[in-house]
Amino acid sequence: MEAIVKISGKQYRVAEGARLTVDRLASKVGDEVSFGDVLLLADGAKATIGKPVVEGAAVTARVVAATRGPKIVVYKYKAKKRYRRTQGARAEQSLLEVIAVSGPGSKKTAGPAKADAAPAKAGKAESKTPKIDSKAANSEPKAAKPASKAAKAATADARAESPKTKSAPEGTPPDPEVVE
Numbered sequence: 001m002e003a004i005v006k007i008s009g010k011q012y013r014v015a016e017g018a019r020l021t022v023d024r025l026a027s028k029v030g031d032e033v034s035f036g037d038v039l040l041l042a043d044g045a046k047a048t049i050g051k052p053v054v055e056g057a058a059v060t061a062r063v064v065a066a067t068r069g070p071k072i073v074v075y076k077y078k079a080k081k082r083y084r085r086t087q088g089a090r091a092e093q094s095l096l097e098v099i100a101v102s103g104p105g106s107k108k109t110a111g112p113a114k115a116d117a118a119p120a121k122a123g124k125a126e127s128k129t130p131k132i133d134s135k136a137a138n139s140e141p142k143a144a145k146p147a148s149k150a151a152k153a154a155t156a157d158a159r160a161e162s163p164k165t166k167s168a169p170e171g172t173p174p175d176p177e178v179v180e
Contacts, residue, residue, distance in 0.1 A: 001101045005059045006037035024092035035059045056104030065095040
């Protein structure tokens with residue numbers, strides 16, 4: 001049985017036995033937490049979509065570890081001004097192992113989520129969404145250039161017919177016309 005569950009404002013696709021990294025929860029390592037915000041529940045070919053949540057469905061998980069995400073370094077620099085600032089951050093994260101995914105009417109239903117405490121810091125969540133190749137998505141053939149020889153000739157004729165705005169001072173010979 002698989003489910004899409006909302007944990008700390010983010011959505012995760014989970015199955016029994018899966019491990020996922022989420023923003024730090026208020027629970028200690030080894031505690032079991034239950035999440036009641038199940039948005040979709042899939043059991044083989046049968047899927048139940050919540051409006052907005054599936055009533056009676058819950059996901060139970062155990063907190064395996066409390067870790068920190070990768071270090072992110074922010075460096076500010078302004079040239080020729082002797083301005084340099086360095087700041088770093090690491091997201092607080094919890095590693096969860098899903099114990100059970102229960103649906104409505106099953107024996108293992110759980111109440112509302114008790115681990116909906118505010119996360120310590122926001123960080124990147126694991127995403128299992130496939131990346132789309134931008135070259136494959138934009139594989140339409142390019143259109144031919146609209147400027148042809150006939151269009152260039154028409155533009156040159158229009159330029160030749162337009163009156164010249166500059167007038168030469170008196171007593172000077174006129175400029176020869178430029179033919180393209």
